[in-house]
Amino acid sequence: MTLETRIDAFSELGFLLQNYIDSKDSSSNFSQKLTNVIRNAEIQNAWFTQEQIHNALKDWSKALTRENLDKWLLLYSLGNFATQRVAVVMAGNIPLVGFHDFLSVLITGHHFIGKLSSNDNLLIPFFAETLIEIEPELKSKIEFTKDRLPYFEAVIATGSNNTARYFEYYFKEKPHIIRKNRNSAALLDGTESKTDLKALGEDVFKYFGLGCRNVSKLFVPEAYDFDDFFKSMFKYKDFINHHKYANNYDYNKAVYLMSSVKLLDNGFLLLKEDQQFSSPIGVLFYETYTDETHLKRRLKEEKENIQCIVGNHNLAEVDFGQAQHPELSDFADGVDTIEFLTQLK
Numbered sequence: 001m002t003l004e005t006r007i008d009a010f011s012e013l014g015f016l017l018q019n020y021i022d023s024k025d026s027s028s029n030f031s032q033k034l035t036n037v038i039r040n041a042e043i044q045n046a047w048f049t050q051e052q053i054h055n056a057l058k059d060w061s062k063a064l065t066r067e068n069l070d071k072w073l074l075l076y077s078l079g080n081f082a083t084q085r086v087a088v089v090m091a092g093n094i095p096l097v098g099f100h101d102f103l104s105v106l107i108t109g110h111h112f113i114g115k116l117s118s119n120d121n122l123l124i125p126f127f128a129e130t131l132i133e134i135e136p137e138l139k140s141k142i143e144f145t146k147d148r149l150p151y152f153e154a155v156i157a158t159g160s161n162n163t164a165r166y167f168e169y170y171f172k173e174k175p176h177i178i179r180k181n182r183n184s185a186a187l188l189d190g191t192e193s194k195t196d197l198k199a200l201g202e203d204v205f206k207y208f209g210l211g212c213r214n215v216s217k218l219f220v221p222e223a224y225d226f227d228d229f230f231k232s233m234f235k236y237k238d239f240i241n242h243h244k245y246a247n248n249y250d251y252n253k254a255v256y257l258m259s260s261v262k263l264l265d266n267g268f269l270l271l272k273e274d275q276q277f278s279s280p281i282g283v284l285f286y287e288t289y290t291d292e293t294h295l296k297r298r299l300k301e302e303k304e305n306i307q308c309i310v311g312n313h314n315l316a317e318v319d320f321g322q323a324q325h326p327e328l329s330d331f332a333d334g335v336d337t338i339e340f341l342t343q344l345k
Helices: 003-021 030-042 050-063 064-074 101-107 123-134 136-141 161-170 195-210 227-241 243-258 292-301 337-342
Strands: 085-089 111-116 142-145 154-158 176-179 183-187 215-220 269-274 283-289 305-311
Touching: 003 030, 003 050, 003 123, 003 136, 030 050, 030 123, 050 195, 085 101, 101 111, 101 123, 101 337, 111 123, 111 136, 111 176, 123 142, 123 161, 123 183, 136 142, 154 161, 154 337, 161 176, 183 195, 195 215, 195 227, 227 243, 227 337, 243 269, 283 292
Parallel strands: 085 111, 085 154, 111 142, 154 176, 183 215, 183 305, 215 283, 269 283
Antiparallel strands: none
16 A cells, blocks of 8 residues: 555545534534544543544644645655554543554554553544545554554553553563653743733643643743733633533642642632642642743753643743644654654564
């Protein structure tokens, strides 16, 4: 199967997704099946609301165009090389979080072996079935397993810091990419517009803040006034009506109050001054800085814990509102998956 054929298959999937998002061909077989899969995914995992799944579908419908795929792959040599059996151990924290690895393995011509998270085991298999309908040759390239991994020659695994230690030991003899916990941060200096802060709200709250690209930590200047920030978050007040989010918010608030921890609270989001990066659900950590030198030093110290840095600041990497809209070339943990896959021998 040629690269062109693989690109055609994924771009056709993108076209189907775009039609679904735009409510075109709502009576099509694809649309009806996808609607059922989305409903079942929400039943299986309450964090995967239909709204949040649609957020993921919308982003992938925009990414999977012929133009985007061609542009992404232009920098790589994807000619003839030995294909490998690549195992992918997926996370399940947000909808379709493992799809980029699924795409990367298949688009480079390798054999994909997926070990799905129990939290997200319906959406990607459905898209795999759709791709096989589009291009039947892909059937021999896609495999899923619920049990022990079958024979594989390379692995991409994502998990917690504790799981990553197990992965490092278990997969040490194979070429591998092992991803650990990372979180994202936003840099504020007090000059942000209301538009900036409202866009930051999406960086914080999209997918209930469960993604590694969600902002879980703010860096703010000393004596920063959070009033405008809280006002800009008001759009997401209804999250407190989601039972799992509310349970986490209430639990964390109770724990902090019992420990006499100082909090800022707007009724659905807690702000806690903390040096750590990984904040609990319903909580956003913040840390003050004195000057740019101080800020640079802290970011350098925490480099291995940061997925991306959001803001207008010259040290930021991503604009407000764009943290959860990565490009195809925005690889998790900064490790180029395509480069890794093309170097397998």
